[in-house]
Amino acid sequence: MSVVSQTGPDADAGTAILRAEGLTRVFGTGAGQVHALKGVDLTVAPGELLVVRGPSGSGKTTLLNLLGGLDHPTSGRVWLSEAEVTAMREREVLAARQRRIGYVFQSFGLVPVLSAAENVEVPLRLRRTPAAERGERVRAALEAVGLAGHARQRPYELSGGQQQRVGIARALVAEPEVLIADEPTGQLDSATAAVVMDLIRDVVHERGVAAVVSTHDPILMERADRVVELHDGTLAAGG
Numbered sequence: 001m002s003v004v005s006q007t008g009p010d011a012d013a014g015t016a017i018l019r020a021e022g023l024t025r026v027f028g029t030g031a032g033q034v035h036a037l038k039g040v041d042l043t044v045a046p047g048e049l050l051v052v053r054g055p056s057g058s059g060k061t062t063l064l065n066l067l068g069g070l071d072h073p074t075s076g077r078v079w080l081s082e083a084e085v086t087a088m089r090e091r092e093v094l095a096a097r098q099r100r101i102g103y104v105f106q107s108f109g110l111v112p113v114l115s116a117a118e119n120v121e122v123p124l125r126l127r128r129t130p131a132a133e134r135g136e137r138v139r140a141a142l143e144a145v146g147l148a149g150h151a152r153q154r155p156y157e158l159s160g161g162q163q164q165r166v167g168i169a170r171a172l173v174a175e176p177e178v179l180i181a182d183e184p185t186g187q188l189d190s191a192t193a194a195v196v197m198d199l200i201r202d203v204v205h206e207r208g209v210a211a212v213v214s215t216h217d218p219i220l221m222e223r224a225d226r227v228v229e230l231h232d233g234t235l236a237a238g239g
């Protein structure tokens, strides 16, 4: 693991899958403006697990939402390989999200009435993957996260760690280039969190995915290839 500060676009920007330049996000609230993110530059390479740390309110979720095309910056730009996400129409952003990005959420985000396999199948249905192909891909994704025997169980029949592994299978089943995970272990005990983070690290390295994971947890930073730290919306040296 190396810990670095990034103050400008990287020299390796040419090989980056995910790149952000000058990302700024200002929220208007009843109490005035909140400058959640202030000119953040960042690149993430294929097969790299980047951890974003920082205190509560430092801008981690804001940054991940912008990198994942879930929110639009007040100023600044985001690229997925050569394609500028921030210049796309809403419909193109949606297509890029469905085809190229997988998301993992702190609260798992599973549909309670669907089985583990049906939850994992959702991104394939959204991409209109043929039914014949979907079954095999769901099976392989569940097997990759060690849940081959739990395909028919509903989320409430699974432990928190198992639910998050379903969440990871769902994020990866459509073979995205980028994985965005916002506090993926925030609801898990530390032993389960370590297992889930090991899994994320292994799939990122094996599949060459560019991953951005936010966390408060120092244990998880040990699994990172690189750590950056947010303070009041600004990237600083990690620790």
Ligand SMILES: Nc1ncnc2c1ncn2[C@@H]1O[C@H](COP(=O)(O)OP(=O)(O)OP(=O)(O)O)[C@@H](O)[C@H]1O
Binding pocket: 027, 028, 029, 034, 035, 036, 054, 055, 056, 057, 058, 059, 060, 061, 062, 063
């Ligand atoms: N939709 C919004 N409207 C107004 N202010 C917002 C909004 N979203 C975030 N903020 C503010 O932006 C700042 C950064 O919030 P953000 O959620 O990105 O921090 P965070 O580092 O993810 O925090 P935590 O670790 O607690 O999840 C905070 O001051 C927050 O109150």
